Amino acid sequence: MIWTSEDVARDQVRRQAAGLTVRQVSTAVDTAVARERETREELRYPTAAIGQFAPDPEELADRWAALLTEWRRVAAHLAASGAGAYDAELDETGCAWAREREERRATALRDHAAGMERRREERDEVCAEVWGRGGRAAGPCGGGAGRADPGRGSGAARRAGERR
Template identity: 50%
Template sequence: MWGAEDVARASVRRQGAGLSAAQVADKVAEAARRERETSAQLDSPVADPGPYATDPEDLAEQWAARHTEWRRVAALIDTCGWPAYDPGQDVQGSQWARERDELRTGARTRHAAWQQERQDARDELRTEVWLAADPSRRLRAVAARTGLRPEHLLAQLADHARLNDDGTLTIDPFTPR
């Protein structure tokens, strides 16, 4: 869901809070070193990466994005003359954070709706009914007069059906909708 830039922005915003210009410069240097290392690993084959190894291209992309973001924060501190990085004063970083939160909220809402649809689908009953010719003709005639499809008329009949204590089935008069 999130690209390397999004992850880097969130990570730097979280880790950079309260860091001085010198500490941010150290983070820029570390990110540059890690970017070089991960880029170099792309060219060298790995014998056995193991079951928990990350994708080398993904890792290189993440460190390149972090390096870019740390440089942006260092330039911001230098330009604004801040004694330390304050994510609340970082207008661009705050806008990106709001956009990420909106995307996350939208994704959670869509996921909840999808889960509800799946639950509703599990609760549905799908069946095939074979009727004799005479009841079938009557059902089709009633459905035609009401403007419903026969399966919708049967569903409404089932909605209005009651099972009495003596085992008989009763359907009170109703108007199909």
């Protein structure tokens, strides 16, 4: 998994805390304390069967623990800075984590694109070997006679991939 519970919590709290006052952040800390306690108790004393689509209780408990930690960090940042409201751009720690997260995301996207290109090249090589060097238009790998390149997908599928 590319994102840990801490990564998700940092990103979520950074977005949710934008513009919140010290009092509102304090309320968010209190809410996170209660939810973290509830999810930990649920792990110790399960009360209901977990449904097929219910979140994993351990993952949920970890997520709330991470959210609590991050809300507390934001509250401490506000107290230390003396600011009346949270401004993500003035939070050096939050900004550093956001940059790191974006760098990991960009690296993952580059690695994925490189892997897809390698697979496309490998497929083209196999098609050339199987169907001859004139290959692409000659057989099922080439998309001859008006067929789309099967490795590229439909225009709608490409556009859906671009939106992700």
